[in-house]
Amino acid sequence: MKIMTLNTHSLIEEQYLQKLELFVNRVAQEKPDVIAMQEVNQPAGGPLENLERFPGLVLCKENEIPLRKGNHAAQVAARLQEKGIPYYWTWLPIKLGYGKYDEGMAIFSRYPIMETDVCCISSFEDYRNWRTRKILGVQIKNSKRSWFYTVHMGWWNDKEEPFLAQWNRLEEHLRFRKKTNPVWLLGDFNSPAEVRGEGYDCIRKSGWKDTYLLAKEKDSGITVKGVIDGWREQLEAELTALEGMRIDQIWCSQEEPVLSSRVVFNGSNGAVVSDHYGVMIQTEGDKTK
Numbered sequence: 001m002k003i004m005t006l007n008t009h010s011l012i013e014e015q016y017l018q019k020l021e022l023f024v025n026r027v028a029q030e031k032p033d034v035i036a037m038q039e040v041n042q043p044a045g046g047p048l049e050n051l052e053r054f055p056g057l058v059l060c061k062e063n064e065i066p067l068r069k070g071n072h073a074a075q076v077a078a079r080l081q082e083k084g085i086p087y088y089w090t091w092l093p094i095k096l097g098y099g100k101y102d103e104g105m106a107i108f109s110r111y112p113i114m115e116t117d118v119c120c121i122s123s124f125e126d127y128r129n130w131r132t133r134k135i136l137g138v139q140i141k142n143s144k145r146s147w148f149y150t151v152h153m154g155w156w157n158d159k160e161e162p163f164l165a166q167w168n169r170l171e172e173h174l175r176f177r178k179k180t181n182p183v184w185l186l187g188d189f190n191s192p193a194e195v196r197g198e199g200y201d202c203i204r205k206s207g208w209k210d211t212y213l214l215a216k217e218k219d220s221g222i223t224v225k226g227v228i229d230g231w232r233e234q235l236e237a238e239l240t241a242l243e244g245m246r247i248d249q250i251w252c253s254q255e256e257p258v259l260s261s262r263v264v265f266n267g268s269n270g271a272v273v274s275d276h277y278g279v280m281i282q283t284e285g286d287k288t289k
Helices: 016-030 072-082 163-174 199-205 236-241
Strands: 002-007 034-043 088-097 101-109 113-120 134-140 147-152 183-188 248-252 258-264 278-283
Touching (some): 002 016, 002 183, 002 248, 034 147, 072 088, 088 134, 101 147, 163 199
Antiparallel strands (some): 034 101, 113 134
């Protein structure tokens, strides 16, 4: 299987439409089996999208915000469909971003989606509070009936919404699920793998397997260069000493054979399309045709 994650930054990006096409073209080339996306936006209050255009769309029952024209996930799905590469997909709005976007998360799968799952991991569920955090998961119809969750965590030192409290809620929600099926966590963990004693080490100590460490072949793993939104007041001393951060990660609840882990959309392996680079791994698991 090919599994990809990217914090898209989507509609916020300059030259958005050009970057959208670059992203879609690379996806069409690679055909990942599962894609997790974060910061997947749509204009708040815009005209409604025609859902009949998207035969692969699976609606979450928790979704109270309608799909609107300009939705980033919908634009990706439509373009892939035009290229003859249909995906099953779902999208969940989580909060109001930048005062004008319904900001959410999406998962695309080349396998049928059997079920969706949503869990609020912040201490509150306020659509107008930018600190609101949720995870979105899908169970796909592969041989292992695997679960894939797209994740966007808070920061370790956030006084109002610290990483550890969010992680504990996530762990409790998945405690029984990961006993019966493989569970994958993909996304922006806001926890540099290079920093000890914080979020990254917390995840490892919880028993989750970092696919970057499992991979037989790998690159630097760096997914963020410089200081981006949300990091200007975080780890300032550490950031000046680091060439970059590996904060976009793919974890599995059990040890899986991982052939490779590569950073994508970083300028050398695909065009830069976001303020984050993406990660794509290849495992020895199921393959779609």
